[in-house]
Amino acid sequence: MSIIRAENLHFTYEDGTEALRGIDLSVEAGQKIALLGANGSGKSTFFLCLNGINQPKEGTLYLHDKPYDYSKKGLLELRSKVGIVFQDPDNQLFSASVFQEISFGVLNIGVDEKEAERRVEEAINELEITPFRHKPTHFLSGGQKKQVSVADILVMDPEVIVLDEPAAALDPKHTIILNHLIEKLSARGITIIISTHDVDHAFAWADEVILFHKGKVLRRGTPEEVFSAAEDLEKTNLAKPAALRLFDNLVANGVLDADEPIPRNLDTLEMYIRERRK
Amino acid sequence: MxxxxxxxxxxxxxxxxxxxxxxxxxxxxxxxxxxxxxxxxxxxxxxxxxxxxxxxxxxxxxxxxxxxxxxxxxxxxxxxxxxxxxxxxxxxxxxxxxxxxxxxxxxxxxxxxxxxxxxxxxxxxxxxxxxxxxxxxxxxxxRRLRCPLLFIELMMLIYRFLFVLLEIASSITTSQRSRLGNKDLKTAYHSFSNMVSVLFVRAIKKSNALFDAMESRCYDGRIRVLNExxxxxxxxxxxxxxxxxxxxxxxxxxxxxx
Structure with missing residues (x-):
């Protein structure tokens, strides 16, 4: 059963920009999904639709096979189940205090203060915020702000967390920390949808990859399927992941066998080559 | 300050x-x-x-x-x-x-x-x-002294965004300077006025983005937070x-x- 399903989703901004032109897709519970596509292909708009901030002009979204309910009560329920971590933490963090900031969402969904406090502490712990929890948000680094903005959503105990380009503007070290934290969330059974431009990470991490192009789904499938579709990658200005490109070359040159499972990262590929040499 | x-x-x-x-x-x-x-x-x-x-x-x-x-x-x-x-x-x-x-x-x-x-x-x-x-x-x-919530929420947001906007202002100024935006008094005045108008537009954009982000966390017009x-x-x-x-x-x- 799908947790989220979109049927023929259309969305047009007030200035007439058609951001989404018929999105069809479904997401299974617990999946790790990477959404790729050029800037302006509609990823962020789609995310805002998932959370009920943007109401589609045409088409329907389903949560647990029930169409989205845009009444006040329906939205409250929807937003407590589907959370968005925004791209720029400075657009999301509204309080100077980390503790206040994280407690906002959980109080809004009507959890009592005692339970909310417990959950805030838990999120601080889980997302490794303790070392800077007493710092004001304006003195945090980009990576730390990102950790707080993920905690903002985690406290609401959502079923789906949507992250809009989580690694944008992060240095490699903080990207690794963040990826490790996202992995933790996924291990808890939370469905994760991220948008990214990092093909290597998407290839290694995702269960399913979705290519967006001009407000439509160009292709979706396993990472191996999607990243082998050279034509579609070219259309969306994406390069083949390094591991896949090298693997294809090595197969073409007879170094490796084509019937081996496609390596999802360079480490696996390295292992193949090492074994081959033995 | x-x-x-x-x-x-x-x-x-x-x-x-x-x-x-x-x-x-x-x-x-x-x-x-x-x-x-x-x-x-x-x-x-x-x-x-x-x-x-x-x-x-x-x-x-x-x-x-x-x-x-x-x-x-x-x-x-x-x-x-x-x-x-x-x-x-x-x-x-x-x-x-x-x-x-x-x-x-x-x-x-x-x-x-x-x-x-x-x-x-x-x-x-x-x-x-x-x-x-x-x-x-x-x-x-x-808040405990029963100061009106509206004032407290305003102060809270102003305090936070003071730093966000100051950062934007300083990065705009830096990029102007790196392009000789202050080579003489006239250019400096001109650059400053440009910076202020860009900052204003950014502030409006930021406020829209912030509202969306708060809405997505079930904001209903009252900022409820816990305090340590x-x-x-x-x-x-x-x-x-x-x-x-x-x-x-x-x-x-x-x-x-x-």
Whole structure:
């Protein structure tokens, strides 16, 4: 059963920009999904639709096979189940205090203060915020702000967390920390949808990859399927992941066998080559 | 302003209960302003300096600079009390200037001194509060004092976005400078006006984005947040009460002596 399903989703901004032109897709519970596509292909708009901030002009979204309910009560329920971590933490963090900031969402969904406090502490712990929890948000680094903005959503105990380009503007070290934290969330059974431009990470991490192009789904499938579709990658200005490109070359040159499972990262590929040499 | 904000997070008194600090600062300030006692003001100046510099760990040089700012203003404005223009010379000093005197009385000098020291003591109380208490803690005290929520929410958002917008302004200015945006006065004015208008547009955009982000966390028009509070300590409360009583005794003692 799908947790989220979109049927023929259309969305047009007030200035007439058609951001989404018929999105069809479904997401299974617990999946790790990477959404790729050029800037302006509609990823962020789609995310805002998932959370009920943007109401589609045409088409329907389903949560647990029930169409989205845009009444006040329906939205409250929807937003407590589907959370968005925004791209720029400075657009999301509204309080100077980390503790206040994280407690906002959980109080809004009507959890009592005692339970909310417990959950805030838990999120601080889980997302490794303790070392800077007493710092004001304006003195945090980009990576730390990102950790707080993920905690903002985690406290609401959502079923789906949507992250809009989580690694944008992060240095490699903080990207690794963040990826490790996202992995933790996924291990808890939370469905994760991220948008990214990092093909290597998407290839290694995702269960399913979705290519967006001009407000439509160009292709979706396993990472191996999607990243082998050279034509579609070219259309969306994406390069083949390094591991896949090298693997294809090595197969073409007879170094490796084509019937081996496609390596999802360079480490696996390295292992193949090492074994081959033995 | 930004320096005060930076310092308060590193103060050793930061984790003291904010209500206690607030009560100490405000009660002391009121006693000082109402009594106008010079002795009392001197005690307050010493006490707040010790608390902020010695116990709080704020560098003395910073504290001196911060105190010098209001002192300059107060000195300039008390000049008017000391210096008079009159046809008859007064007792303290008198400089003849044609047919009139630039003159002053001992009473005027005493009044000016009293004003300077009480004003500085009052300022030092407020500095004590702001150098040792983060803004968010002060807002929490105001909330408990039933200050209207609208004001508190506004202050909270303004405080946060002050830093966001300052950062944007400074990065725009830097990029303008790197393109010779300040090569002469005319270009500098022009660059500044451009920066302000871009900043305004960005502020509007930021506010829309923030609203979306808050909506996505079920914002319903009221900002509900939890605060970390640090429990008040009996010892500290007793110390504050003793200090205030001591001040009152100073005032009464001073009145009796005169």
């Amino acid at each position: 930004i320096i005060v904000d930076k310092l308060c997070y590193s103060s050793r008194l930061r984790y003291m209960n904010a209500g206690e600090k607030f009560a100490f600062a405000i009660i002391t300030l009121l006693i000082c302003v109402v009594s106008r006692s010079i002795l009392c003001a001197a005690v307050i100046l010493a006490a707040t300096a010790i608390l902020t510099v010695k116990i709080g760990g704020i560098p003395l040089s910073r504290y001196r600079t911060l105190m010098a700012v209001p002192l300059t203003f107060i000195l300039l404005s008390t000049l008017a009390i000391i210096v008079n223009f009159s046809h008859t010379p007064l007792d303290a000093f008198a400089i003849p200037l044609g047919s009139i005197y630039v003159t002053g009385s001992w009473h005027g000098i005493y009044r000016a001194f009293q004003l300077i020291i009480t004003a500085m003591a009052a300022v030092s109380c407020l500095y004590f509060l702001s150098l040792n208490t983060p803004m968010t803690d002060i807002l929490e005290v105001l 509070t640090f429990p008040p300590k009996a010892k500290e409360i007793i110390a504050i009460v003793c200090f205030e009583v001591f001040l009152l005794i100073c005032i009464i003692g001073g009145k009796l002596l005169l």
